[in-house]
Each structure stands twice: as C-alpha cells, then as structure tokens.
Amino acid sequence: MTGLRHLALRVAGVIAATLLAGVAGAQTNGAPKPDAAILAKGEYLARAGDCIACHTAPEGRTFAGGRPMPTPFGTLFTSNITPDPETGIGRWTADQFYQMMHTGRSPDGGLLYPAMPFGSYTKVTRADSDAIYAFLMSVPAIRQPNRPHDLKFPYNNRQLILGWRTLFFREGEFKPDPSQSAEWNRGAYLVEGLGHCGMCHTPINALGGNTESQAFQGGLIPMQNWYAPSLTSNREAGVGDWTIEEISDLLRTGVSKRGAVYGPMAEVTYNSLQYLTAEDTRAMAVYLKSLGQETPPPAVSSVPGSESSLLLSLGKTVYDQHCAACHGAQGQGKPPHYPPLADNQSIQMSSAVNAIRMVLNGGYPPGTAGNPRPYGMPPFAQTLSDNEVAAVVTYIRTSWGNRGAAVAAAEANQLRSAPLD
Structure with missing residues (x-):
C-alpha cells in the first residue's frame, strides 16, 4: 500500500500534471447537487484509492497537486484535482473523469504518464468513478497552476507512452470471478x-512497466x-x-x-x-x-567461511546491547508493539534492504485509530559502523531458525544515503 510510495511508486495515484483545465464539456451550472450519501461514498473511495497521498504536496493544500515524484526517467509533478475551473478539474464532466480513470487519457485525448496508476484504476466501476468525481467536485477549489514535468530526453516525448501502453496496459473494469465468494x-x-x-x-522493469505473469x-x-x-x-x-x-x-x-x-x-x-x-x-x-503459494523453505544459508564466527559474534554483541531489550534475547519480540524477529518472513527475504534501513533509520508504524500511540524503533546510523550494521542484520537473518543470507558492509554503506521517505 507520506513518502513516495508507489512513488516511482507506489510509490501511487498521480494524474499527470499536464492535465489541462479549460477542456471541452464543462459541467452544467444547473446540475443537481449529489446527495450526502454519494459524497460520503466518494470520499470513502478516494481514501481507498489513496488520492491524497500523491495529489497533496508536503505542506501543500489538499488535492492541489504539485508534489514532486522522482522516477528513473526524471521528475513528475502531480496535478491539481480540486474543482478550480482554470487550474484544476472544475470543467470536467463525470464522463471525462471516468475516461481518464478507465483509459489513462485526459479529456483532450492526451496520454497520461503511468505514474498515474490507470492500469489499476481502469478496473474501477462507473458507479464508483462517478462517486469519486462527485466528492472531488465538492472539495474547496484551489487555484494553483500545474507544474510542468522535468523528464529526460526522450521520455519527455509523450507519444512514447503509446508503446508502453501496448506492452503493459490492459483496459477493462473488474470482472468478478463466479467461482469465488x-x-x-x-x-x-x-x-x-x-x-x-x-x-x-x-x-518494475527498465521500461517502468510490469507484467501480469509477475503480479x-x-x-x-x-x-x-x-x-x-x-x-x-x-x-x-x-x-x-x-x-x-x-x-x-x-x-x-x-x-x-x-x-x-x-x-x-x-x-x-x-x-x-x-x-x-x-x-x-x-x-x-x-x-x-x-x-499465498506453498513455498519450500530455502536452504540454510551460511556466512562466508573464516569470517562466519567473527561476524556472528560481533552481530550478537550488537544485538544484545541494542536490540534484545525490545525484541527479546531469542528474537521473540513483544507483539504487537515490538515485532518478533524469529521466524519473521520480512527478515529472511532475498533482499535485506528493509532490514538494513530499519537498523540505520529506525521508524514508526503509522498512528491510526486502532493504534494511536505506536511504538517506534530508534535509528542507529550514527551509533553503528557499516560493519556493525552488517553484522547485526546478518545475525538476525541467520539466528533462531531464520534462513536469510549474510549482509555485506558495502550494502549498509550504500543505504546510508538513501532518502528517508
């Protein structure tokens, strides 16, 4: 499922900043106002689609866009989706909004960059699209011009998206599986x-796309x-x-x-x-x-030869000093506030990126209604050396029955400069 989640992602829901206001098909001023139930449904669905995450810049106005979205091809800037008639979507009709969601095209026929997840939103039903549209038309209109994208050549040529769409986009609403509940x-x-x-x-491949077979x-x-x-x-x-x-x-x-x-x-x-x-x-x-698919357990991983005892010894020392108080001497944790590390799938994945980043940068689960005062993990980037980070992550990934692979100090060093969001 706010940093840049699908941003590049997921990091998630960007309508191209070049969607132009002032397109044909303006709403009729005399159109009936949607009832409260439709607006509430639209707000709920907009939450489910996480629209606010991408279309609200840090310290910016809600849904006014302007959030920078770094990608391997350059920086995209999210668009204003408030009902302002000049800089937002105030002149769009419900039909045009559904067309954008369903086909990945703006009302003038322009192609949206796929950072806007129209490959997923195409599955949204017309009724749900109309409810989201009604909700967006009810939020305060904010006059904020959209920023042009800053993309490298040749990715600034929007016609290239036609090739991307041929390879990766399948248009169509969600079809229920009659064999399922x-x-x-x-x-x-x-x-x-x-x-x-x-x-x-x-x-995500080098072209910024993905295939259904790898879903x-x-x-x-x-x-x-x-x-x-x-x-x-x-x-x-x-x-x-x-x-x-x-x-x-x-x-x-x-x-x-x-x-x-x-x-x-x-x-x-x-x-x-x-x-x-x-x-x-x-x-x-x-x-x-x-x-979930049945997955045979991986082979027990080993830490390289003569370094093994030294690396694990250092890792245990670091763990006992900095980690055991919360996560337990045997990695059992204190759920739900302090997650268990023993038999924890996220610790044993082929990629150790997340485990290394948590040791370096720490972090908190989100504050939610169901967990309003989350317990966090402190950062250790200033406390531990690259060798110590690699050692403690290796110790965690290979202890208490865990079957992860060893981590090198170079991996820890590389992630020290990674963006925090």
Missing part, C-alpha cells in the same frame, strides 16, 4: 483496482530504496499461514501479532487503509491470503 471478489476489486497494490508489489511477486521500489515484498511467496510477505484477523489488523491499524508496517506501507495505512471498514479490510485479507 462475494467477499473474495470485493477484496480482489480493492487490491487490484482502487488500492493499486500491484504498483509496488509487482516487479504481486515483489520488487525494489525505484528511487525509494525500499523493497515491496512478494504477496504470493510465503517466504516473503505471503500471508498463507496468517489468520484473516492478523492480516486485517495489519492493514487497518499497521500492527498485528505477526508484525508491523514501516516505510511506504506505513504511509498507505496512515492515508488510506485505516479509514476502510472492517468488512473491506477483511475482504482484502481474504483475497491476499488466497494469493
């Missing part, structure tokens, strides 16, 4: 559509240096052996008996998931649990 289908609709979870949890298999989020774990592999974040309640708790509150969310996922929970109903997070949990 209504709850499962609701969860699939939220995860695959409005939630656009695949923006982060599916590997939810995890990958490094470009420009953020956070790893979005696989939702299918039970060796990573696959939740096949979690209970529905544990998954739902994690989504809605940011913590559960099995772990806590940090980094970009904490932002998703804070801005979006905590506002969903218990029924909807349960539906998402049902769907996510079904994605």
Whole structure:
C-alpha cells in the first residue's frame, strides 16, 4: 500500500500534471447537487484509492497537486484535482473523469504518464468513478497552476507512452470471478483496482512497466530504496499461514501479532487503509491470503567461511546491547508493539534492504485509530559502523531458525544515503 510510495511508486495515484483545465464539456451550472450519501461514498473511495497521498504536496493544500515524484526517467509533478475551473478539474464532466480513470487519457485525448496508476484504476466501476468525481467536485477549489514535468530526453516525448501502453496496459473494469465468494471478489476489486497494490508489489522493469505473469511477486521500489515484498511467496510477505484477523489488523491499524508496517506501507495505512471498514479490510485479507503459494523453505544459508564466527559474534554483541531489550534475547519480540524477529518472513527475504534501513533509520508504524500511540524503533546510523550494521542484520537473518543470507558492509554503506521517505 507520506513518502513516495508507489512513488516511482507506489510509490501511487498521480494524474499527470499536464492535465489541462479549460477542456471541452464543462459541467452544467444547473446540475443537481449529489446527495450526502454519494459524497460520503466518494470520499470513502478516494481514501481507498489513496488520492491524497500523491495529489497533496508536503505542506501543500489538499488535492492541489504539485508534489514532486522522482522516477528513473526524471521528475513528475502531480496535478491539481480540486474543482478550480482554470487550474484544476472544475470543467470536467463525470464522463471525462471516468475516461481518464478507465483509459489513462485526459479529456483532450492526451496520454497520461503511468505514474498515474490507470492500469489499476481502469478496473474501477462507473458507479464508483462517478462517486469519486462527485466528492472531488465538492472539495474547496484551489487555484494553483500545474507544474510542468522535468523528464529526460526522450521520455519527455509523450507519444512514447503509446508503446508502453501496448506492452503493459490492459483496459477493462473488474470482472468478478463466479467461482469465488462475494467477499473474495470485493477484496480482489480493492487490491487490484482502487488500492493499486500491484504498483509496488509487482516487479518494475527498465521500461517502468510490469507484467501480469509477475503480479504481486515483489520488487525494489525505484528511487525509494525500499523493497515491496512478494504477496504470493510465503517466504516473503505471503500471508498463507496468517489468520484473516492478523492480516486485517495489519492493514487497518499497521500492527498485528505477526508484525508491523514501516516505510511506504506505513504511509498507505496512515492515508488510506485505516479509514476502510472492517468488512473491506477483511475482504482484502481474504483475497491476499488466497494469493499465498506453498513455498519450500530455502536452504540454510551460511556466512562466508573464516569470517562466519567473527561476524556472528560481533552481530550478537550488537544485538544484545541494542536490540534484545525490545525484541527479546531469542528474537521473540513483544507483539504487537515490538515485532518478533524469529521466524519473521520480512527478515529472511532475498533482499535485506528493509532490514538494513530499519537498523540505520529506525521508524514508526503509522498512528491510526486502532493504534494511536505506536511504538517506534530508534535509528542507529550514527551509533553503528557499516560493519556493525552488517553484522547485526546478518545475525538476525541467520539466528533462531531464520534462513536469510549474510549482509555485506558495502550494502549498509550504500543505504546510508538513501532518502528517508
């Protein structure tokens, strides 16, 4: 699921800053005002789609855009989606809004850059799109011109998006699977559509796209240096052996008996998931649990030869001094406030990026209604050397039955300069 989550992502929901106001098809002034139920539904769905995360700049006005979105191809700036008629979407019709959501094209036919997750939003139903449109038309109009993108050549040629769309975009509303329950289908609709979870949890290739065959298999989020774990592999974040309640708790509150969310996922929970109903997070949990695949345990990893005893000895010393008080001498933790490290899938993933970043930078789960005073982890970047960081992460990844691989000091050094959000 606020830093730059799918930003590049997930880091998530960017309508190209070049969407022009003043397009044809202005709303009729005499159009009836939507009733309160439609507006409430639209607000709820906008939360589910996490629109605020991308379309609100730090210290900026809500939905007025202007947030910089670094990508490997340059910087995109999110657009103003308030109902201002000159700089926002105030002259758009519901039909034009649905066209943008469904086809990835602005009202004048212009192609949106795929940082706007229209590949997911195309699954959104017309009724839900209309409700979101009604809600956005009810928020305060803010006059704030959109900033032009700063993209490298040749990516500033918008016609190249046609090739990208041919390779990676499949237009079409969500179709329920008749062989599955209504709850499962609701969860699939939220995860695959409005939630656009695949923006982060599916590997992104050099062209900035992903393929359906690799859906939810995890990958490094470009420009953020956070790893979005696989939702299918039970060796990573696959939740096949979690209970529905544990998954739902994690989504809605940011913590559960099995772990806590940090980094970009904490932002998703804070801005979006905590506002969903218990029924909807349960539906998402049902769907996510079904994605889990039986995964044989990896071979027991070994720390390189003569360095092993020295590395693990140093790692244990660092752990006992700085970590054991909260996470337990045997990595058992004190759930839900201090996550267990023993038999923790996120510790044992093939990528050690997240574990290294947590040791270096620390962090907090999001403050939510279900967890209003989260317990955090202090940063150790100023306390531990690269060798000590590598040693303690290696110790955690290979102790108490954990089967992760060793970490090199160079990996810790590289991540010291990674952006914090």
